[in-house]
Amino acid sequence: MTRRPAALSLTALSLAMALWLTVPAAAQEEQTTAPFAYRQLDDPAKEQQAQALMETLRCLQCQGQSIADSDAPIAGSMRSLVRERIAAGEQPEAIRGWLIERYGDYVSYAPQLTSLTWPLFALPVVLIGLAALLLRKRFRRGEAR
């Protein structure tokens, strides 16, 4: 049973890294295009903000991993983008909005309330109602005796 096999990203990675000789080159390329993929922001508060946001953004290449826990190149460049924008003073939700606009709802692990996703948000209300009903019915009858 494979848990989160990340097949796509790993094939992409393994292509680049099949030979040890190519590793430094790959790493170099990654670093020039995505300076903050593996580098934290100096301001701890901002880094924390960035980290919290990254944990809720989906790596588009992997299966079921956030960009905060993926080695895929695209996750690296998205991390870099998030950190750069946070460093520039942008609000996390604005960055999420920008990414959703660009890549679609799929990129955000936090579902946004839309005409499509409203059942997700209606569910807890329904469940609370059902639970209350069930418990009330159960104990009303119990006490009537």
Added chain:
Amino acid sequence: MIAELGLAALWMAAALAGLQLLAGILALTGRGASLGGIVRPVAAVQGVLALIAFLCLIAVFATTDLSVKLVAMNSHSLKPLIFKVAGTWGNHEGSMLLWVMVMSLAGGFVALVERRLPEPTMLATLAGQAFVSLGFYAFLLIASNPFDRLSPVPEEGNGLNPLLQDLGLAFHPPTLYLGYVGLSVAFSFAIGALVTRQVGPAFARAMRPWVLGAWIFLTLGITAGSYWAYYELGWGGWWFWDPVENASLMPWLAATALLHSVSVLASRDALRAWTVMLGVVAFSMSMIGTFLVRSGILTSVHAFAVDPQRGSFILALLAINIGGALTLFALRAGTVTEGERFALVSREGALVFNNVMLSAILGIVLFGTLYPLVAETMGAKVSVGPPYFNPMGALFAVPMLVILAVGPMLRWRRDSFARVGRSLVIPAMLVAAGIIAMVVVGGVGLLPTLGFALALGLGWASVLPLKGRNLRRTPLPIWGMVLAHFGIAVSLFGMSCESAFSVEKLVAVKAGDATAVGPWQIKLDAVEPMAGPNWTALEARLLVRYGDYGKVTQLDPQSRSFWAPPQQTSESALLTRWNGQLYAVLGGEADDGRWQLRLWWKPFVPLIWLGGVLIALGGLLALLGRVASDLRRIFAREKIAYRRGRMADLQRAQEGEEP
């Protein structure tokens, strides 16, 4: 040859399952009462045949018989033997055979051992078990034959995903499957009891050890899976709300609810319909989990649609089994009376409340897992992840944890909070202190704060049921309950601390450079190449020290390259102290000779899994206690029967002498 033997055993087992179903039904309807006698032996032989089939598959994997397609696709001659064997169930066909094997063995075991229930109920139970097995045999033989041959025979196999070449993962799926399949027995008991209208304490007592056993394995399976993801994926996360994880969590939630309601039914004869319903739901969740993982639907709805045979097959099985069971339940629910009544404030009342909360969490997880699939069929891709599951789950988990602290101290039938109020003062103060402490620390989210505070209160409250008891005479199931509830507090404490206090450090350092994360001083000593049986690696030598005066310890994280299939993995290095874990990962090399290191200090993180193990141990104590008292009862009954027999003999002898 071995492969053909396995296939033959599988076919025969399937035929016997058919016979078991048919004989059971005929005996029940009264047309073939004489057939009732063969059901138990047939069930036992069927289990043995399934075991033989599985052993044959292990044999072809162990010898890397590449003429078998499954071996060629998933194994490699250079793999260590342990992973060749574990590779047997590291693929679709093998894991389904494992599932069926465990299920048939469990059925055979029930057939041989369980003698407490009325015979018709047992026949219906075994027929139900045969019905479910038959579906899975058909699935194996028609849509995923593990013994298919391959021609021409390839020179070498494709190998096993390196992420799966790990001891933890070798035993993770079998553990989960034991849990899933234990629930199938509970399901069959529920069906048997419904068919013969025998829902009562006897049924609950027969079902309870299976539910307990299944629940123990599920708990261990989830705990092991979480730890595996934590150290193997190399990013320090331990739960991702990934659909595959949810697939194992959902049966656990249902089994937890079932476990508690079956106890109420066994000792109080209450909650009859609710217990049967949960028995059906728990196994349904196991099957839904298997469907999600095995059908390929998770990669994408479209991937499923391209090769729909397997997925459709499991979906059909799912619909028949769940639909059939629910229909039966709907037909019979009216005739199942509710059983004994109880007040809102009572042990039963607390258990019912928590059962409802567990069911609501199950609803959230199920809906959140399936909704992206539904949305995809409507043409839109959405993701549902931690930002949804965490708060929505907590909405129901927090009240549940509060009641969990109170419930075990309440009396059966009717009680008042005033009576137990005094003993809850300290837990309540601990909760308040926890919240205040987190607010003072500052910057901690709402959920970790609540989790931390509740863990403190629950930790204290969970041992209160032992107060005033003679500890030597306290029954094992009570110890089990206390241990399991304490385990929940321990695990929750670990989760909250990990989430609130983890420190992360990403650095690029040259050999000889030092850095720090949290209280740790870390120096990169060297990076050297290494070779294993089927991989090469770069290994970093890190010298680490806790605080300014701690002992210097060496840590060796690796970056491994497997060549069959070609893939790279990070082998993280962990250093455990009593108050947390240091987590180190070696990344790539930069152009200037510096190495990427990912370092985390995670306070109290091991408590998450320690708590999981405690929960499972608690289950084990309860199981041992129940089985021991069952055995005592059987011995006592046999003794009485023996004495009665002796008396009758003596009397007859006397009567014979008199005339």
